[in-house]
Amino acid sequence: MLGRYFQPNRCNAPRLRPVVRPYSTITSKHNQKIVDLLLKYKAEEEQKPDANSFKVYSFARAIHAVMNLNHPIRSGTDVVALPGIGLKITNRINEHLFDQYAQETTSEAKGAARSRFSGSKPVLILAPDSKVYQELLRNRALVVLGSVPGIGPTTAKKLVDAGCHSIKDLKSPEFSSMLTSKQAMNLKYMGHFEQPINRQDAEDVMAFCRAGLGPEFEITLVGDYRRGIEMFQEIHVMVSHPDFVHVPLPSDPPHIPAKSKTIIKKKSGRRRKDEEVRTNLLHTDILPLLQQRGLISETLSCGFTSWQGVIRLPGPEAGWGSRIHRISAVENNDGEYRKMSVHLVPQKSLGSALLFLTGDNEFHKDLSTRAQKLGMLFNQHGLWSWNPSQTESSPPNAEPRSSVETTNDGYWSLAKSTSEEEIFQELGMDFVDPTKRNFAFVSGKRRGKRTSSSYH
Known part of the structure; x- marks a missing residue:
């Protein structure tokens, strides 16, 4: 029924609106209330001045997935594996089922259910179907714990099995000791990293x-x-x-076509001692x-x-x-x-480092391809030219991290790289304003977040 919905092109996504039929024509034999819930969320997002078309698309996919189910949804477990339904939508559905089920119990039972997730001692809940109710509680805890970056389904399940049901529980020594150092750090700064x-x-x-x-x-x-x-x-x-001023030499010789039979043999160069690395x-x-x-x-x-x-x-x-x-x-x-x-960054690499660290990654690839076609190499340390020679030598203020032997011996020399303008000129390009270097938007590549420089 949602077959008329089309996925927006990422280049112009914010201007598009998904095509979905009116509420009255979208029905589900087993899960109409959940369909109506998702339709409401979708409509609310569409009506925002800064509506996110990708969120709208996610709600539409979730509606389609729920409509195709031939059995009633009783908890988040029934939808978490469905294509098109992610963690956040699963959480909304589970919350809806939790509230709906709690309304069928006495007000005391509902309060007890809520208290369990605020750190209070669990109490016996008199519900018409305790098995379903406990499954809702469990799924809710799995979703809550899974909202911590770095905690996946396996870890969340172990925590719930151990008796952890909330973020407050997770911060206690009993359960925080079950986390890795990275998970513990994500928990510590939860709510911070998510903010732009x-x-x-x-x-x-x-x-x-x-x-x-x-x-x-x-x-x-x-x-x-x-x-x-x-x-x-x-x-x-x-x-x-x-x-x-230290500028490391590239560790590889120039690109050699696949048809070439040149044998490349790398030798590991002298490694810096630990105390040298820290100086x-x-x-x-x-x-x-x-x-x-x-x-x-x-x-x-x-x-x-x-x-x-x-x-x-x-x-x-x-x-x-x-x-x-x-x-x-x-x-x-x-x-x-x-x-x-x-x-x-070293002084002689200011231009290349500025280009590389500004990004984005698609722009890096374009520059690297252009340099390669000219027989050069572009990286965060500079724009390099290969000089064939029988005797290897090094440009001033540069230290090789490894030596490379080929049938055509030579060495890398640093081209003008102290400014972006010099590099663009060497590559035969006009200067590209930094605000126009968001190539990933033009290429339409899927990304979870905005592409930043990959130089870490």
Whole structure:
């Protein structure tokens, strides 16, 4: 019956409205109330000024899936595996069934049912069908626990079997000890990561970093912010310093066509010792200073030139408060928390790093393809030319991470890469404004969230 519905093209999705017949013509032999519920949610979304066409499409798919069922839905278990019905819609259906079933019990039973999910001691519920009611309770708990990022169906089932039925239960030592470190961190910041970051938040963070690091550090907001996107999920910051000049050489020779019989043999180069890896400015200055000033809350990953973690949003400068106040707030998990990445880039790679960190990934691929056709290589460290030679040599201020032997020996040399304009010129391109580099929207590739730079 919903066969007339068409999936919107992602390039112009916000302008489209799905085609669905009026309520009166959409009927279900076994689950009319649930169909009506989903139709109501769909209509409410359509009527919003900023209606999300993908949400509308999700409700329409769910309606179609429910209508095709030849048996009544008694709990979320009956719909969770249906195509087109995700976790959020399953939760809405289960909540509807829970409330509907609770209405059939006495008011005391309904209150007892509610209290179970607020941490109170469970009590005996006198219901017409206790088996169904308990299944509703169980499914509700599975959905609630599954809403924590990183907790999948298997972990949620183990927790429910152990007696955990709510987020409050999950935060107790008895059940939090069953979580991995990543799951525990997601629980700690639940409700924070789901909230988008606006441009003002990012600008406040940049101002805070500049005040804390000093004028010798050049700090630039990149990623979604530089592409002009209004709301995003992570702040990306590019940092440079006159003293950081190390430019790693590419580890691979130029692209060799498949028909070539050239044998490539890689040799693992000298690995840096652990103490050497920790001697750049990212580890000795940038991260310690930002942590001491009460910005950094957690570290998710940390490499030689990049860091990703959780920060406490400082807000406008007038509300920063004292350093002691900010550190205390982080220790007590007060305030708003978001994800941030910091990337330390060498002076000679400023242009390529700015291009790479601004994104998006589809734009990276386009630049890499253009460079490859010219016999060059583009990465976050620069635009490179291959120089065939019998004797390998290295450009100034560059250290190879590995050596490569081919039948045609040679070495990489760094082309002009200190500005984006230089790189575009080398590739024979006109300058592309950062706000026009959202190639993933043009390509129509499916993404769960806005594409950011992949340089971590």
